[in-house]
Structures are given as structure tokens and as C-alpha cells.
Amino acid sequence: MHTGWDLEEATIASVQAAYRAREVSAREVVQGYLDRIAALDAAGPQLNAVITVSGTALEEADELDRRLEATGELAGPLHGVPVLVKDQAETAGLRTTFGNRNTADHVPAEDATAVARLKAAGAIILGKTSMPDFATSWFSTSSVTGVTKNPYDLSRDPGGSSSGTGAAIAANLALVGIGEDTGGSIRLPASFCNLVGVRVTPGLISRRGMSPLVTPQDTAGPMTRTVADAAALLDVLVGFDQADDYTTVARHHRGTSFSAGLDGADVAGKRLGVLRGVFPDGTDPDGAAVNTVLDRALERLGAAGAELVEVEIPDLAHYTAFTSLYFTRSRQDMNEFFAAHPEIGLGGVDEVRDTGTYDEHLDLFEGITDGPADPTTDPEYLQRVLSREDFARQVLAVFMEHELDAMVFPDVQLPAPTHEDVLGGRWTCLTYPTNTIIASQLHFPAASVPAGFTEGGLPVGLEIMCADLEEVPLLQIAAAVEGVLGARRAPQLEAERTESA
Numbered sequence: 001m002h003t004g005w006d007l008e009e010a011t012i013a014s015v016q017a018a019y020r021a022r023e024v025s026a027r028e029v030v031q032g033y034l035d036r037i038a039a040l041d042a043a044g045p046q047l048n049a050v051i052t053v054s055g056t057a058l059e060e061a062d063e064l065d066r067r068l069e070a071t072g073e074l075a076g077p078l079h080g081v082p083v084l085v086k087d088q089a090e091t092a093g094l095r096t097t098f099g100n101r102n103t104a105d106h107v108p109a110e111d112a113t114a115v116a117r118l119k120a121a122g123a124i125i126l127g128k129t130s131m132p133d134f135a136t137s138w139f140s141t142s143s144v145t146g147v148t149k150n151p152y153d154l155s156r157d158p159g160g161s162s163s164g165t166g167a168a169i170a171a172n173l174a175l176v177g178i179g180e181d182t183g184g185s186i187r188l189p190a191s192f193c194n195l196v197g198v199r200v201t202p203g204l205i206s207r208r209g210m211s212p213l214v215t216p217q218d219t220a221g222p223m224t225r226t227v228a229d230a231a232a233l234l235d236v237l238v239g240f241d242q243a244d245d246y247t248t249v250a251r252h253h254r255g256t257s258f259s260a261g262l263d264g265a266d267v268a269g270k271r272l273g274v275l276r277g278v279f280p281d282g283t284d285p286d287g288a289a290v291n292t293v294l295d296r297a298l299e300r301l302g303a304a305g306a307e308l309v310e311v312e313i314p315d316l317a318h319y320t321a322f323t324s325l326y327f328t329r330s331r332q333d334m335n336e337f338f339a340a341h342p343e344i345g346l347g348g349v350d351e352v353r354d355t356g357t358y359d360e361h362l363d364l365f366e367g368i369t370d371g372p373a374d375p376t377t378d379p380e381y382l383q384r385v386l387s388r389e390d391f392a393r394q395v396l397a398v399f400m401e402h403e404l405d406a407m408v409f410p411d412v413q414l415p416a417p418t419h420e421d422v423l424g425g426r427w428t429c430l431t432y433p434t435n436t437i438i439a440s441q442l443h444f445p446a447a448s449v450p451a452g453f454t455e456g457g458l459p460v461g462l463e464i465m466c467a468d469l470e471e472v473p474l475l476q477i478a479a480a481v482e483g484v485l486g487a488r489r490a491p492q493l494e495a496e497r498t499e500s501a
Helices: 012-020 026-042 057-071 113-120 163-170 187-192 227-237 245-253 285-303 316-322 326-340 349-355 363-369 381-401 419-423 437-442 471-485
Strands: 050-053 082-086 124-129 176-181 196-199 219-224 271-275 307-311 406-410 446-453 459-465
Touching: 012 227, 026 050, 026 057, 026 082, 026 124, 050 163, 057 124, 082 113, 082 163, 113 124, 113 176, 113 227, 124 163, 163 176, 163 187, 163 219, 176 187, 176 196, 176 227, 187 196, 187 446, 187 459, 196 227, 196 471, 219 227, 227 446, 227 471, 285 307, 285 406, 285 446, 285 459, 285 471, 316 381, 316 437, 326 349, 326 363, 326 381, 349 363, 381 437, 406 471, 437 459, 446 471, 459 471
Parallel strands: 082 124, 082 176, 271 307, 271 406
Antiparallel strands: 050 124, 176 219, 196 219, 196 446, 406 459, 446 459
16 A cells, blocks of 8 residues: 555654554554564664564554544554663563673563653553663673674664664664663764764653663663654653652653744754864874764854854863762662662672673673772762762853853764774773763763764764753754754665565
């Protein structure tokens, strides 16, 4: 049947318009994505992005189809939207591994709050996506899944720790995806995989049912092919949850429609602070390739009316190093989570380290488990926490001095590394030059938007950062940038050819 709707590069709006017009059913949409997962993830190029596929997705789709037929109305704002969720979030009845082989058979009894909200809005959880052990890497290496492939170059990594979500949504294996971001785990794979990735102010989205890394910095968030789809997910995900007292900050967005906030998005007159000091070293060929893409993107934004202002953050390198809490706090936060959930069957990350049951490339995990069991025993812990407040004030002063609407810079100073680079040790988590830690350690919201491709065909993302709780203007600017650059394009992937073909 010919319709005006197409599975590839579909959006929430296009799918739901097709539902309303009875051009396609939820079952057909779900089956279409399941077929792509079988053809491109399990076979063909074998992206290795989807670790577990839901066995009930088609039944859930049938129920939504019956409801639409009976009532003539969609069941909710995400009616019939197939979602892939990072395996860091618990899903009732659906395996949740946290990327580690010790928990490879864990099947939760309850959904994480974020997952429950997606379901209540009519979304269908299509499956779970690969991630490194306990989200402790910028790369995809995992003791459960090995490596995940970047759909734009199968020899390269898709980034981490939301590796599978990044690769899967880029390859059109689901309509939208959910990642998690502590130091850049949404935005880095979004940059490598030509996606929109949004990190919100921590606490706007409940973390209940998600394994932690640095609790004050952790947040779930959308990974999508368009800003509009990211906004639609945030309309559902953001809100107070009694089980996560960090979500009290959500009161600042009560009644907010992130989707409606995109109306009239325009870069004209927006003052964008270009943080040139974190652009790549132009003498490095890979860095120069990123600079070429970003310089071209900024030129186009300026031509569209954006006011580009060169800015710098005083003592930036000191602040990003000193305010990092991975080696001070993460061990406690991770162990407390597993102690509070004995049903998972893991005593804690100390047990994993002692038994060596984690991927051998995870230097961040090793650094975390070498840290103190109690962060307050670190004589610098208090000063690190207080310095984060100083850091935020310094950056806000730059915003005010230059009357900025946002700061912009590359998410990462290099394109996606090869698997050989990662597995061979050329790059480790602790040496890879990512800029995503800036917004994370400030507790500021930020979005990665596709900026273009290098001459070698690798995606480059532009990070847009606003002050805390400024998600509405952030998404407005992101949508406007997306409109000017138009840099999203699908990867060229082929399924295995059968003999009958």
C-alpha cells in the first residue's frame, strides 16, 4: 500500500499523522522496526546496538490500534511511538543488564520512572540498547556485548556510554531513543552518530530505576533525529517524582510545553558565545577536519543572523579537572544503588573489580573502584564540591558580560575513533578529548545538533549550552540551528542479500 509515510527518517509527527489518517497501523510500524533490527543489527552490518528485543511490542501495538479504532483518538502524546532505551534503565519484564555480565540475566519487576512515563504516554518500548559496563566509558566496549559499530563507518565506535541508542536511532532502528548522560554519554554518541542529543538540568527527569554514576550529575534524556522529537519526549519525561528528591527542580518547568516552545525558532539576533579555546588543535589532521566542519557551520549561522561572540571561560582546564567527582564519589553512589536493590544480585562494583568481570578497556571503571568507599574521606572532596559552585558562577558571569543566549563549541575535539584506536589503547576514556564534561560538571543543560560531515564522511556535532534550567531557550536555539544547518542524513546501510534476492 502506497502512503505518504515512510519508516526511514520518520518523526513522531509523521507517524502519528499516518495513524490518524489510517495509512499505517502501530503493528505495521513496530514490525517495520523489528525487521530493520533483524536485518541491520543482528545480521547484515551487525551493528550490535540492540541487546534485547521486547517480546510484547507487537501485542502492545495491537492494543493501541484497537483503542484508536474504537475511540478515534490517540491514546496519548506518544501513541504508537517505538522507543529504544539504554540498558541503564530498568524495564519491567524486559532484561536490564547495566552493560555488565554479572547482571546479564536481570529482569526487573518494575519500570524506571522514565520508562513508566513513556508507557503511560502511549509509547512502546521496543527493546534495550548496548552500553559499556555501568556506563563507565566514552566508548562502546562492554563485557556483555563487546563493541557496537558506528553506522556511518563500521570500523569506528559510535561513542558512549549511550552507544547502542546512538547507533540504533541513527540507523532508523526505532523512532526515538533514550540515553543517559553523566559526563557526556548522550551528547558524545549523538555527535558521532549525527543525532540530536539533549542533556537537561539534573533532576528534571527522574533517575529512579537507573543505575547511577555521579548522582548529582546523572540525567536521562532524548536521543533523536530531530529537535522536535526530543522536545516531545521531554514533554513526557520532565516532572517531579517522590522517589527522586532531585526532581524538586522540575517545579521550574511546571506547565511548560517544550514542543510549543519551538514555535518561531530563529537564530537571527541570538548571541552565541563561541568557546574557541576548546576547539581542536588545527595541526592534527583529525582535529582540523572537525574545525573545518564547525567553521563552515558557524559561518552559515552568522549569515542567518546569529551574533557570534568569541568568549573564554577563565581557568576552564582547572575547573573541569578539579570538579570531576568520578574518582571521589562514583564508587559510593554505584555501591549504594546495588545495596538498595538486592534483587539485582550484585553486591556492588567492588565485587566486579575484585573478580575482574568487566571489560578490560574500562580505565574509568578501574579509577572509580580505586577511589574511596566514602567520598568524605577524600580531604579535597568538600573543596571539589564548592569549586563547582565557583565554576558555575564564573561561567554565568561570562553569559551576563556578553549578554549571551548560549555558548557553542564542538561536543568532541575529534571524530569517532576506530575500534582499533579504542581496543589498541590509542585512546582511553581518561585521555579522549571530549568537551561534554563542561556542561555536565556545571549542571547546565546542553544539546548536540548535527553540524555536518568531515571529508571522510564522519559526523560532527555542535554543542549548544545554556544556563541551568534554561531548557526552553536551549531547545529553541537547537531547533533554529537545526533549521539553518540541515545536517542530518541517514547512513547508507545494506542488509545481507539472500539467495532469492
